[in-house]
Amino acid sequence: MHIKKSLILLLSSYSCFLFAQEKTIDTVYIFDNQMNKVKLFHKITTLSPADIQKNSANLSDVLRFQTAVYIKENGRGAVSSPSFRGTSSQQTAFVWNGININSNFLGQGDINNIPLFGYDQMEVKSGGGSVVYGSGAIGGSIHLNNELAFNKGFDASVYSEVSSFATYNNFAKASFSNDKFSVKVSGNYFISQNDYEVEEKQYINRNGRYYNTTFNVGASYKIAPYQTISWQNQIYDASQHYPIFVENGNKTKYNSQTLRSLLAWDINKNNLSNSLKAAYTEDNFQYFGDVNQPKSSGAEGKNYIFKNDFNYFISPKFNINAIGEFQVNKGEGYASGIGNISRNVGSLAGLIRYFATKDLRFEAGIKKDFVENITSPLLYSFSGKWNALNWYHVNLSVSRNFRFPSFNDLYWQPGGNPDLKSETSTNFDMDHELSFGDFKITLSPYYMDIKNYINWLPTPYGYWAPFNTYQVKSYGLESQITFHKEFGEHAFTLNAGYNFAKSINQETKKQMTYVPLHKAFGNIDYRYDFLKVFVQGLFNGLTYTTTDEKRADAIEPYFVLNTGISATVLKKYTLGFRVNNVTDQVYETVSYYPMPKRNYSVFATINF
Template sequence: MILKRALTLLSVSSCLTIYYSQEKDIDTVFVFDNQMKKVKLFHSLTTLSAADIQKNSSNLSEVLRFQSPVYIKENGRGAVSSPSFRGTTAQQTAFVWNGININSQFLGQGDINNIALFGYDQMEIKSGGGSVIYGSGAIGGSIHLNNDLSFNKGFNGLFNSEIASFGTYNNFAKAAFSNDKFSFKVSGNYLISQNDYKVPEENYINRNGKFYNSTLNIGTSYKIASNQTISWQSHFYDATQNYPIFTENGNKSKYESQTVRSLLSWDINNSKISNSLKAAYTEDNFQYFGNYNDSYTSGGINKNYILKNDFNYFIDPKWNINLIGEFQQNQGEGLGTSGITGKVKRNVGSAAGLLRYFATPNLRFEAGIKQDFVEDIKSPLLYSFSGKWKANNWYSLNLNFSKNFRFPSFNDLYWTPGGNQDLQPETSIQTDMNHEFKVGDFKLTLSPYYMRITDMIRWLDTGLGYYSPFNTNKVESYGLESQLSYQKLFNEDHSVKLVAGYTYAKSINLETQKQLTYVPLHKFSSNVDYQYKFLRVYAQGMFNGLTYTTSDESKKYAIYPYFVMNAGLSATFMKNYTLGIKVNNITDTVYETMAYYPLPKRNYSINATINF
């Protein structure tokens, strides 16, 4: 018993900790995505706290642009937005909510600005393939939106209100209560912006750019026994985006979306065996209004029913086996003049197994295999291998190799006219090698990677007056992701934190030998935080290199390099009251991430937070 208690105090880097600490972890906090703890043992992640997210409170696009290696192309502030991860497309990035893949079944991707920003306890960005665990679309990387529930914390709450440029008002409230058996958390957010910014240098006014959204999150957990927990997490989101127009008398259109997600989990944990049984329901509705004062002209309803079981067994302290089974039914229905007529559905199942070997506290390996069963689509056998070796106190090596995939979306298969039901899934082979160096309070990570994608799905002109998707391109992507971090506490009064990242991404269409569009060769971002007693200052910088917007690498239409900087200052009084000011785009840079849609120049916000 003494040995067991001692081992639970070891760091998570030790394999013995995983084996002996499972019972204790459930007494402290319940994490809805139980796989993330295992993923962190073999992969490097960028982790953003709720405070980090607050720095870029306009939308999720801003958070990822300034605090991750992902390139974000955005059709104006708050409008349609999509990611590029390691030179891949938006469809090759998986968005994962509490362990559940939430990419749209219609588009096969996540519209970033129609994914709520607030209400998560943590956001994690994982580069590289992850289809063995997180399914279709996890090719370039995955973005994880996580919630947790703590026990024995009593009552606590928070209210934050922000007023910003362009008629922007943002309010967020959160409250939580827990004792030794019961935990409850609720949060809500309301954001509205007239979004009528101007960029005189480009003769641009963001006309008809108004957007607003509201979010409600509810989570609860109850211990039915010392090693068993029943938990529920739900998410409700409602949003409207007006689409910007270029002339005063242009046709004003808008897009409305509603999202419902509900996840029920039954978790059993003891010293050798754990099992997580999840049942989830997700629904995404959208309506497009060709004239924002009239009835909708097109739209869609997507419903997903998900059942997932995750079984984990330690054979002994060195060997661990993990079996994951999942079944989904995806349903879609086109509305109005949508290209999908009537209702469509498909059944999707998968079985995965992972074997982990902890040779020593400093050397471990993981091998995984997965077979998906997608109705009417032949799916490839997927696999993954990871190894991590801590050579000494200052150097660690992590090697990853995997095969990943994305199956066609409902639009790819059933759009009228043009849907192609003979499409094959996109597949990729990828490898990366992470070198981690630690010297004092500095940590440097260098991650060269290589990826080859086959059967990429592209929509091409058929010559018959419409476009249709085909398996065409082969893409080769290689480059480097790197991150330097530093964190130091001085005399208990001063603290400094620095995170800086640089990415080089070469992503080539092998048929044309040209760089893919909207994949910058170079991207640099940095975040610096300094705190002295009750004062806190932070600054963000982002450099984006030359970015082609056409497939022929035309520099005439390319987005040229730019640098943008943000900064903020806050002061905390009587421990519970905080006032802050932020200045975005201090450099007053004229820049865009999507051709013809400049983003705002210098703008401001003030915010107040009450903790209770």
């Protein structure tokens, strides 16, 4: 594919736009075309498929041990939700290939009902991003990205893993590409009896079984030197059995099915690019109050999405970007009082980027959402990055972000509140990046002011209902240190972080529940010739679970250590062994639901 050299320089360390003659290169089609622009102004944590496989039990473990995100999980593999910087799970946006996939009903993503395998990269962005990524991008966003390369020929691999608690994980992928066509397919099947025991808590994870199946397929075709038609599709089917506390307790389960399909037409020519996307997403779930009886409740959600992203270079220093999106959100509940409902959602956003020099750049954005029957605020963002010295870079971002009420918030019966306002936040983010040889240190202070917080509260009528209640102010520090060194056949990589989060309910002046003041994580990788070793650790500080900061009900601090080793022979065959929770730590992320103690896994990979 032919591409302007200005676009190549966009991804370079200088990130400046300079017009020059065209150049032919092997290309990679990236479905989230905005992410490369986001990286010019914001710190992004990127995880590769190899990183993801270190914590192969579920997406919760990946985020818990390798990112700044705090995860609360009702026992391994059960209901799980994320928290950025002291915000709620509804204030986190999940983005699949550039499309916001938060549930219409819950307004969030259940992490353990989102596929783990089949992505080419996972990227985590802290801080507000509603101008680009829509409702819910208040505390941060989690990006699940696929890409398709050209001129790479055939490639395939099979991964298989056997773990404690009768856990089996199998993943296969294959790809083929030439100069005009690229296709990639993958499939994953995961099942676990999940029947672990924690003697110290007199706890057995009864009825903890879960399984899921995922199928991904993507294809891209160059219909002209500057034009590409691409398609990405994901099918997911899963079941979670919810733990019970006594042997003869009532066994329940939750089934979910997801379909996501995205068609894109991209034009990249001279100083102009345009990406037109049409997507269909479907999220269905069923809750069974008794695993042996018909479903007790459920819902079906369907979204029709059309999005156009226009990018134009006015001059070597000015770039304008216009994004328009229209959605039809449909839903129908079962035994929830939610009837057959439909909502139209549209938005218009404009961004302008100014590259003053190779070391100084700015971006300003504005966006207006049009949500049927809901008043939405005018959103804005301003970012600037300055490479002040060779070893010191600084960037500042100010933004206004929002989350509009979910279908459950509005229509659940009894209790739904059609008069709810959208949550809004004002975010201030700053990154200080310091480089010393092979070390890189990032210090990121932040501040958030969240208003019209949506809370479900008991009513005098005996049921719960959502209301716009208090204001929350969150402030703190995210920090990260990375190091990479190669010498001969040796390679050493370090990725570690520490977070301090103060998130205060302005009515009670107390810390928000399930927001630890302190979290630290670290990952060390060492490679020698055909051998690889990794060690990862997680420290979680005292975490309050009640609104009055009752110490007796708080989750105690804990430290969890994992490690693994693998060997690759003939560049095709890999055999490995992992130990999770090496020190046999007894810990919880949600009260009354202990996580597994020491457990093991053996895995093998074959590359073709």
